[in-house]
Amino acid sequence: MSELRPLRKMALTGDEAVAYAAKQADVDVVAAYPITPQTIIVERLSRYVADGELNAAFIQAESEHSALSICIGAALAGARTFTSTASQGLALMHEVLHIASSMRTPIVMAIANRALNSPLNIHCDHSDVMNARDTGWIHLFANNVQQAYDLTLMAFKIAEDPDLLLPVSVNMDGFILTHSVEPLEILSDEEVRQYIPHIPYPYRIDFDRPLAYGVMALPDTYMEFRKQLFEVTRKAPQVFRKASNIFSAISGRSYDLLTPYFVEDADVIVIALGSTIETLRYAARRFRERRLKIGVVGLTMYRPFPEKEIVDVLENARCIAVLDRAYSYGGVGGPLYTDILSTLYKNQIGVMIADFVYGLGGRDLKLTDIEQLFNKLFKSLEVGRFDQDIYWWGVKDD
Amino acid sequence: MIEIRWHGRGGQGVVTVSDILARSAVLEGKYAQHFPEFGPERSGAPVKAFTRISDEPIEIHSGIYNPDVVIIIDRGMSQRFQPYIDGLKGNGMVFLNLGDDASHIDRSTLPPAAKVYTVDARKISVEEIGRPIFNIPMLGGLVRVLKMPTLNIVEEVLSGRFSGELVEANIKILRRAYNEVKNLG
Numbered sequence: 001m002s003e004l005r006p007l008r009k010m011a012l013t014g015d016e017a018v019a020y021a022a023k024q025a026d027v028d029v030v031a032a033y034p035i036t037p038q039t040i041i042v043e044r045l046s047r048y049v050a051d052g053e054l055n056a057a058f059i060q061a062e063s064e065h066s067a068l069s070i071c072i073g074a075a076l077a078g079a080r081t082f083t084s085t086a087s088q089g090l091a092l093m094h095e096v097l098h099i100a101s102s103m104r105t106p107i108v109m110a111i112a113n114r115a116l117n118s119p120l121n122i123h124c125d126h127s128d129v130m131n132a133r134d135t136g137w138i139h140l141f142a143n144n145v146q147q148a149y150d151l152t153l154m155a156f157k158i159a160e161d162p163d164l165l166l167p168v169s170v171n172m173d174g175f176i177l178t179h180s181v182e183p184l185e186i187l188s189d190e191e192v193r194q195y196i197p198h199i200p201y202p203y204r205i206d207f208d209r210p211l212a213y214g215v216m217a218l219p220d221t222y223m224e225f226r227k228q229l230f231e232v233t234r235k236a237p238q239v240f241r242k243a244s245n246i247f248s249a250i251s252g253r254s255y256d257l258l259t260p261y262f263v264e265d266a267d268v269i270v271i272a273l274g275s276t277i278e279t280l281r282y283a284a285r286r287f288r289e290r291r292l293k294i295g296v297v298g299l300t301m302y303r304p305f306p307e308k309e310i311v312d313v314l315e316n317a318r319c320i321a322v323l324d325r326a327y328s329y330g331g332v333g334g335p336l337y338t339d340i341l342s343t344l345y346k347n348q349i350g351v352m353i354a355d356f357v358y359g360l361g362g363r364d365l366k367l368t369d370i371e372q373l374f375n376k377l378f379k380s381l382e383v384g385r386f387d388q389d390i391y392w393w394g395v396k397d398d
Numbered sequence: 399m400i401e402i403r404w405h406g407r408g409g410q411g412v413v414t415v416s417d418i419l420a421r422s423a424v425l426e427g428k429y430a431q432h433f434p435e436f437g438p439e440r441s442g443a444p445v446k447a448f449t450r451i452s453d454e455p456i457e458i459h460s461g462i463y464n465p466d467v468v469i470i471i472d473r474g475m476s477q478r479f480q481p482y483i484d485g486l487k488g489n490g491m492v493f494l495n496l497g498d499d500a501s502h503i504d505r506s507t508l509p510p511a512a513k514v515y516t517v518d519a520r521k522i523s524v525e526e527i528g529r530p531i532f533n534i535p536m537l538g539g540l541v542r543v544l545k546m547p548t549l550n551i552v553e554e555v556l557s558g559r560f561s562g563e564l565v566e567a568n569i570k571i572l573r574r575a576y577n578e579v580k581n582l583g
Contacts, residue, residue: 011424144459176459181417181432183424278457364461 014177019044021152024192028079031070035089037174038112064089068096075105078204084110101136106159114174123362124174126325139303145182157243257306259298266295272323354386399452406471411533416447422547469493538575
């Protein structure tokens with residue numbers, strides 16, 4: 001059927017596309033506090049509400065901490081709930097992030113990934129979401145504006161799945177995607193309604209059937225609550241696939257946990273998150289013209305970490321480079337690197353691997369930077385080892 | 399793929415015109431990407447914006463360093479364009495907002511095969527609508543030389559973007575610049 005659908009092509013910025021998806025999702029409550037580079041998302045949503053195009057309560061909170069707290073209340077009341085934030089805003093939400101997941105509220109939040117202070121910087125990196133890595137949220141990453149739109153719709157399907165009931169974040173690179181105009185194909189409102197019909201939240205606040213929410217749990221019960229969170233999170237990959245299959249039947253576009261590209265015969269594999277993936281693919285194709293076999297792996301789902309799928313694509317690699325757009329200061333390496341290291345060790349895969357920290361605070365990863373990086377990988381493969389475990393790539397020499 | 403870099407000053411609509419070009423190209427069925435230079439928005443300060451247009455999907459999400467086209471909206475920056483043509487491709491194009499003063503420009507720093515085009519954006523806009531608007535005239539000249547997107551498509555995007563008299567005003571100066579762009583070779 002999909003080839004008979006009329007194409008609805010638009011040109012939108014990432015922020016506009018996400019706002020449009022939230023409008024089509026017919027959200028009931030938007031609670032947010034403005035912060036660059038996500039501000040346009042909530043600006044658009046407030047306009048949709050003011051113009052009568054979206055029947056929702058738009059609540060401008062006095063801080064991100066309150067915004068997410070409002071979202072929790074709204075979600076428990078059974079409302080489809082959306083918010084968006086970035087950087088310091090996500091950091092200010094931090095304690096509430098844990099509450100949102102452990103109270104099993106299916107909130108969808110767009111994160112316009114931006115660096116953390118200090119120095120003050122409004123540009124892209126992944127330090128904000130990496131601080132939220134261990135909060136029990138499902139974290140998805142878009143590679144382009146089309147994916148930002150699609151994943152926002154899918155996020156509602158995933159979050160509200162009765163088997164899951166967990167909050168989902170849709171990450172898109174600040175400015176690089178939020179403020180870039182790109183073509184995308186949108187679904188009709190009717191298709192979106194079919195894809196994500198409003199289903200009642202099973203534990204909604206109901207005065208005729210009172211329940212206790214946000215209770216205190218002492219040492220004799222707390223751990224059981226937490227084990228439930230551990231167990232339900234492990235269901236997210238299958239819920240993602242279910243959501244993706246239905247989405248694919250409607251849109252013709254399909255998504256998986258990973259986006260492996262040219263990995264089958266690759267000597268060298270690079271792994272990254274976000275908009276960098278597509279630039280890496282472009283550069284990898286140019287290298288392949290010179291018979292240098294590079295594979296590129298992107299993660300669409302970062303949390304829960306798609307361990308099994310990562311093993312499938314990496315088990316035959318000879319050399320792996322992980323690109324981290326954030327760092328764990330004082331730690332073993334960047335967050336993605338340490339995830340990959342753990343996965344490889346658990347599965348007894350010994351392979352050359354190094355971490356490349358790049359793009360902090362919006363530092364552009366130019367094609368020439370990528371070419372130098374690829375050359376470095378092939379040179380290291382030739383000698384059989386990396387001369388460092390962690391490289392800060394694209395940093396000016398002293 | 400064609401890569402375009404826009405230069406001008408904050409307040410001259412540098413980002414807006416790049417955005418309009420990208421949306422027009424998409425409406426015409428092409429793939430396009432527009433992104434601003436991600437800096438603070440300061441009135442009067444130099445501003446850049448970038449457009450990519452292609453027949454294939456565009457994967458690159460990094461900056462433009464070797465543009466096919468450099469287009470300068472500001473008059474003063476057009477008169478002293480040398481700092482802004484950095485990285486221009488050897489056979490690239492430069493669009494300058496110049497009138498009679500175009501004969502004085504110093505071409506010594508341009509790549510030998512580069513082509514220069516001029517649009518007298520001030521004259522066109524002041525004569526047509528009584529006030530200086532530089533971005534849309536420069537776009538008119540550009541789409542004439544690139545042979546895409548069509549004027550009709552750009553006018554459709556302008557109609558969606560602006561309202562009331564601004565639509566007609568912008569279409570007027572777009573069309574006149576389209577007809578009056580000069581090829582200096």
